[in-house]
Amino acid sequence: MSYDDDDYPADTFPKDFGYRAYNQDGLELEPNATGNSETKPRILLMGMRRSGKSSIQKVVFHKMSPNETLFLESTSKIVKDDINNSSFVQFQIWDFPGQIDFFEPTFDSDMIFGGCGALVFVIDAKDDYNEALTKFKNTVLQAYKVNQRIKFEVFIHKVDGISDDSKMESQRDIHQRSSDDLSEAGLNQIHLSFHLTSIYDHSIFEAFSKVVQKLIPQLPTLENLLNIFIPNSGIEKAFLFDVVSKIYIATDSSPVDMQTYELCCDMIDVVIDLSSIYSSEETAFDSGSSSLIKLNNNTILYLREVNKFLALVCILREENFNRQGVIDYNFICFRDAISEVFELRLKRQKQLENNGQDDDDLLDEQALIRHGHDAGGISRAQPIN
Numbered sequence: 001m002s003y004d005d006d007d008y009p010a011d012t013f014p015k016d017f018g019y020r021a022y023n024q025d026g027l028e029l030e031p032n033a034t035g036n037s038e039t040k041p042r043i044l045l046m047g048m049r050r051s052g053k054s055s056i057q058k059v060v061f062h063k064m065s066p067n068e069t070l071f072l073e074s075t076s077k078i079v080k081d082d083i084n085n086s087s088f089v090q091f092q093i094w095d096f097p098g099q100i101d102f103f104e105p106t107f108d109s110d111m112i113f114g115g116c117g118a119l120v121f122v123i124d125a126k127d128d129y130n131e132a133l134t135k136f137k138n139t140v141l142q143a144y145k146v147n148q149r150i151k152f153e154v155f156i157h158k159v160d161g162i163s164d165d166s167k168m169e170s171q172r173d174i175h176q177r178s179s180d181d182l183s184e185a186g187l188n189q190i191h192l193s194f195h196l197t198s199i200y201d202h203s204i205f206e207a208f209s210k211v212v213q214k215l216i217p218q219l220p221t222l223e224n225l226l227n228i229f230i231p232n233s234g235i236e237k238a239f240l241f242d243v244v245s246k247i248y249i250a251t252d253s254s255p256v257d258m259q260t261y262e263l264c265c266d267m268i269d270v271v272i273d274l275s276s277i278y279s280s281e282e283t284a285f286d287s288g289s290s291s292l293i294k295l296n297n298n299t300i301l302y303l304r305e306v307n308k309f310l311a312l313v314c315i316l317r318e319e320n321f322n323r324q325g326v327i328d329y330n331f332i333c334f335r336d337a338i339s340e341v342f343e344l345r346l347k348r349q350k351q352l353e354n355n356g357q358d359d360d361d362l363l364d365e366q367a368l369i370r371h372g373h374d375a376g377g378i379s380r381a382q383p384i385n
């Protein structure tokens with residue numbers, strides 16, 4: 001088994017969206033400006049053979065249609081994929097072959113789990129998952145020994161076509177058994193997160209959004225900004241989307257309703273598809289991008305470009321859109337605040353690189369950044385009434 005870098009042959013994101021290092025204005029940075037691939041947080045995709053690991057990676061990050069995954073070949077060695085879509089979302093995904101054996105001499109646990117931010121373990125809900133649970137336990141034990149900061153995420157996958165009751169029952173059973181296994185091994189303190197997923201609906205994007213959000217040290221700042229922007233603008237819910245992958249990197253702290261998320265995702269598709277018809281692919285999403293869709297239930301979807309890779313999609317009542325000027329003014333405050341967060345992050349990243357520290361140290365800066373923005377950024381937003 002080899003761990004070489006691989007030039008993944010399948011179709012990737014349009015090159016025009018660029019998967020290199022950019023600042024908030026979309027200007028390309030020096031190759032080292034946001035850290036090289038070795039210092040990027042890593043998300044590992046592990047699980048049994050045919051559980052759906054490669055399909056997840058292809059559908060979420062390479063725009064493959066779910067039906068095409070039927071023809072994917074089994075992965076025979078670790079496949080590394082660099083995700084560089086925005087200055088906030090930068091990580092590597094390592095897709096592991098299902099048959100990987102931790103006790104093989106070539107398996108270098110320190111190297112693999114050392115720089116890992118999150119470990120996504122995929123369990124096929126339609127299959128007998130006894131063996132998968134044993135493998136999961138061994139994986140967690142091995143990984144935790146090397147790196148105690150890893151976030152463990154379990155995707156109970158392929159839940160399409162399964163009734164809601166069975167989904168809940170599988171989740172309860174898997175949760176119970178895996179927690180019991182870890183307690184028996186004396187590791188009660190490990191926190192596991194569970195997600196019900198399928199590539200045939202938006203659940204996989206939602207679950208991956210939550211995984212990625214945990215790797216963004218600025219998440220509380222972004223949530224805070226949205227929490228201030230929303231009530232002052234008469235908006236019900238807003239998502240800050242990475243346009244290419246449709247992962248939302250932040251939302252306000254009100255609960256996420258799946259239907260609202262799906263509507264917002266679909267809006268991005270509509271905007272990009274329509275604008276591609278009338279423009280070249282490079283300019284399908286640019287600084288002028290904005291869109292308004294009126295639904296037949298007195299609701300409005302409003303999209304605004306935040307930077308080259310990020311869009312804010314809001315959902316609000318039609319009557320609240322009467323004062324669009326206030327919403328737009330507040331949006332500009334919000335966008336300015338986001339760009340300040342970017343600048344601070346870049347500055348800090350450069351400092352850390354010069355000092356030879358790693359990116360996790362940014363977490364310690366979190367409170368500092370947040371206070372800075374509470375005082376001077378979005379809090380200047382105008383109330384809508």
Ligand SMILES: Nc1nc2c(ncn2[C@@H]2O[C@H](COP(=O)(O)OP(=O)(O)OP(=O)(O)O)[C@@H](O)[C@H]2O)c(=O)[nH]1
Pocket residue numbers: 047048049050051052053054055056066068069070071072073074075076096097098099157158159160197198199200
């Ligand atoms: N119904 C359903 N099928 C899925 C889903 N995700 C993946 N599959 C199917 O599961 C099969 C295996 O998918 P892969 O992505 O190749 O699985 P893998 O875990 O990468 O497999 P290995 O490379 O052998 O470890 C394919 O036929 C996919 O179409 C899902 O959400 N629902």
